[in-house]
Amino acid sequence: MPIRLLPANLVNQIAAGEVIERPASVVKELVENSIDAGASRVVVELREGGKSFISVTDDGHGMRPPELELAIERHATSKLPDDDLVHIGFFGFRGEALPSIGAVGRLSIASRARGAEEAWIIRVEGGMKTGPEPTALSAGTRVELRDLFYAVPARLKFLKTARSEQNAVVEILERLAMAHPDVAFALTDDGRNVLRLDAAKADLVDQPGAAQLKRLGDVMGRDFSDNAVALDVEREGFRLSGFAGLPTLNRATSSMQYLFVNGRPVRDRLLQGAIRGAYQDFLARDRHPLVALFIDCPPELVDVNVHPAKAEVRFQDAALVRGLLVGGIRRALDAAGHRASTTVAGQTLAALAPMSGVSAPPASYAAMPRSGGGFSAGAAQAAMSACAPLSSEMARPSMPVAPAPEAAPNDYPLGTARAQLFGTYVVAQTKDGIVIVDQHAAHERLVLERMKAALAGQGVRRQALLIPEIVEMPSKLTNALLSRAAELEELGLVIEAFGNDAVAVREVPALLGQSDVKSLARDLAEEILELGAAFKLKERLEDICGTMACHGSVRAGRQLTGPEMDALLRQMEATPHSGQCNHGRPTYVELKLSDIERLFGRR
Numbered sequence: 001m002p003i004r005l006l007p008a009n010l011v012n013q014i015a016a017g018e019v020i021e022r023p024a025s026v027v028k029e030l031v032e033n034s035i036d037a038g039a040s041r042v043v044v045e046l047r048e049g050g051k052s053f054i055s056v057t058d059d060g061h062g063m064r065p066p067e068l069e070l071a072i073e074r075h076a077t078s079k080l081p082d083d084d085l086v087h088i089g090f091f092g093f094r095g096e097a098l099p100s101i102g103a104v105g106r107l108s109i110a111s112r113a114r115g116a117e118e119a120w121i122i123r124v125e126g127g128m129k130t131g132p133e134p135t136a137l138s139a140g141t142r143v144e145l146r147d148l149f150y151a152v153p154a155r156l157k158f159l160k161t162a163r164s165e166q167n168a169v170v171e172i173l174e175r176l177a178m179a180h181p182d183v184a185f186a187l188t189d190d191g192r193n194v195l196r197l198d199a200a201k202a203d204l205v206d207q208p209g210a211a212q213l214k215r216l217g218d219v220m221g222r223d224f225s226d227n228a229v230a231l232d233v234e235r236e237g238f239r240l241s242g243f244a245g246l247p248t249l250n251r252a253t254s255s256m257q258y259l260f261v262n263g264r265p266v267r268d269r270l271l272q273g274a275i276r277g278a279y280q281d282f283l284a285r286d287r288h289p290l291v292a293l294f295i296d297c298p299p300e301l302v303d304v305n306v307h308p309a310k311a312e313v314r315f316q317d318a319a320l321v322r323g324l325l326v327g328g329i330r331r332a333l334d335a336a337g338h339r340a341s342t343t344v345a346g347q348t349l350a351a352l353a354p355m356s357g358v359s360a361p362p363a364s365y366a367a368m369p370r371s372g373g374g375f376s377a378g379a380a381q382a383a384m385s386a387c388a389p390l391s392s393e394m395a396r397p398s399m400p401v402a403p404a405p406e407a408a409p410n411d412y413p414l415g416t417a418r419a420q421l422f423g424t425y426v427v428a429q430t431k432d433g434i435v436i437v438d439q440h441a442a443h444e445r446l447v448l449e450r451m452k453a454a455l456a457g458q459g460v461r462r463q464a465l466l467i468p469e470i471v472e473m474p475s476k477l478t479n480a481l482l483s484r485a486a487e488l489e490e491l492g493l494v495i496e497a498f499g500n501d502a503v504a505v506r507e508v509p510a511l512l513g514q515s516d517v518k519s520l521a522r523d524l525a526e527e528i529l530e531l532g533a534a535f536k537l538k539e540r541l542e543d544i545c546g547t548m549a550c551h552g553s554v555r556a557g558r559q560l561t562g563p564e565m566d567a568l569l570r571q572m573e574a575t576p577h578s579g580q581c582n583h584g585r586p587t588y589v590e591l592k593l594s595d596i597e598r599l600f601g602r603r
């Protein structure tokens, strides 16, 4: 068979095969063109989720007739003035989108250039061009596509229901809109409004980040904008900005993680891995944070020409970008301190609301003498272990000790402890509400944060046992534990072999206080056996610390004295990330007095 050059229309169809997969890909290309044209308003109309009709109308700079004719030619673009593929300042650079779309559907482009007297329209159907001829259009550009894939029936078969095509369009449009809060977007399908995103009002535009946060909230939900911390860091030409959700706001999938590189929405394994790394101490492995992050850099540091639909990019220095992401997110979360997301209180109230009017069973309530002496324990505590003094390290408050209960409620964010319920929950009063702390979850978190700080600094302080504790367990477990003896010593636990089926524990981490050494050693052995040999214990610090904290002195069921409880609250205030436990669950909830009043119909 002779080699031959393919006819232009076939070439365009082949190009379209890579780029135009479904209605959402058409919308992506057309809306990107509108944004490139400086539009401040973009309206997308669909029929049947875009399967039979798509139009994109903008108020951008428009095109004159000669430009219209060129726009539908392959490899014709206005966006590469310098003839180099490095300095790409627009979404577009290939000059491929419109001819590809024209090869797979019935395309028309109407446009009125800024300052021009009249509008012109050009049509492409099955590779045949007609026009340009005069038409009516007040400003900007309106592109219409009918019968997507009528020319490529094989593709038609892969289209999904109108609803799922519509969903895909919404997703594409939202992503583009997040990076352009100054542009208004609207989407209709079969005449019904599907999405409307207004442009940021002038008063927001002046405040850095405000317009962006408003748009992110419109797309990702108010929960996100209320519970995200701002980021803005720079390193070696890269700027990382945007918002990272508090860990207590999390999802079962990573679908609410949005990443942009120079304003372009991207999906990138490297970047997603970095996000996972930044949150790994705060979230269980099957939970995912919400983020919207923007990386901006000089165009020569990133290659955007690596993916047919431009959904991926390649960084020259990937490690640098990863470090920037991990460091930036962590620092922003550190700055959030003990903040837990407001959704926690919201969920609590929602759970409480149906109960109002019903008399709740009496809680086993213990009034707190501030002297630190004993107090009448509720039934739930009776079976629990005896009161051990809080370890000196844990009990040492990093802020002044709370005033006596008669004094006015203090200004401590987590308030003054008033009671301990069920031997598990510390109830505190703040200036304008109440705080309920899960003492065990909080302690677990404090142990992890202290352990991390100690490992980064002087090392973990150990406390020698007067008499070594001999812990018997199956040799499988002793072996697991002993194989990690050196690492455990770094974490404050000193063990040695004692016969075949036992270990001797000589020293324990001081920050655990009086702990049940036997069960601590057994549980750690099991944990280590389960983790397997592939991990360094430090990499699994949250698991190890969780296990350790379970045996520390502030475990659930332990009665705490007033000063001990206040010390715990002050520790939490002074400790980063103490608003959530090692698995992303909250360590405390706060109910504002106004919310409580609302519960009782006082407001």
Ligand SMILES: Nc1ncnc2c1ncn2[C@@H]1O[C@H](COP(=O)(O)OP(=O)(O)OP(=O)(O)O)[C@@H](O)[C@H]1O
Binding pocket: 029, 033, 034, 037, 058, 060, 061, 062, 063, 071, 072, 076, 077, 078, 079, 091, 092, 093, 094, 095, 096, 097, 098, 099, 141
């Ligand atoms: N909505 C629009 N308003 C003004 N000009 C437009 C619009 N859409 C397209 N154009 C012009 O038509 C040209 C071709 O558009 P097309 O999308 O095919 O290619 P591109 O955007 O340059 O590159 P890419 O193929 O990467 O998208 C653009 O370079 C631009 O000059």
Ligand SMILES: [Mg+2]
Binding pocket: 029, 032, 033, 091, 092, 093, 097, 098
């Ligand atoms: Mg384009």
